[in-house]
Amino acid sequence: MVMNILIVDDDKNFIDTLQDGLKLKNVDAEIRVAASAREALDALAAAAPSLIILDVQLPDMHGVEFLRVIRESERLKKVPVIFISAKYTEPADRSEAMLAGAGAFFSKPVDIEDLWKEIKYLLDKKK
Numbered sequence: 001m002v003m004n005i006l007i008v009d010d011d012k013n014f015i016d017t018l019q020d021g022l023k024l025k026n027v028d029a030e031i032r033v034a035a036s037a038r039e040a041l042d043a044l045a046a047a048a049p050s051l052i053i054l055d056v057q058l059p060d061m062h063g064v065e066f067l068r069v070i071r072e073s074e075r076l077k078k079v080p081v082i083f084i085s086a087k088y089t090e091p092a093d094r095s096e097a098m099l100a101g102a103g104a105f106f107s108k109p110v111d112i113e114d115l116w117k118e119i120k121y122l123l124d125k126k127k
Helices: 012-024 037-046 063-071 091-100 112-126
Strands: 003-008 029-034 051-055 081-085 104-107
Touching: 003 012, 003 037, 012 029, 012 112, 029 037, 037 063, 051 063, 051 112, 063 081, 063 091, 081 112, 091 104, 104 112
Parallel strands: 003 029, 003 051, 051 081, 081 104
Antiparallel strands: none
């Protein structure tokens, strides 16, 4: 089964790098991209992904608040979410994300090997 990953980040360079890294890992995934919370909500209305990679700092909503919104949805509440951030990297930021329901938290730049291990772990745990 092909996994479906939604990447929510407004940094096009980061998205391109992440997509290239996942291709190098031979990840069999359909990757959708959203540059804002609004775009992500539209994408989520169309289809629930296997996993969401979510930036904390979005142009229209804080990532933790976005996660709280999707955790209220019966259809989306169990979708694993991995937070990524360049700015919010303090222990309190990580704690807030985890308490909101994130499965993991990575600081940018992200090590693709570590990220891939976490993706596999969260998807295996979800089964």
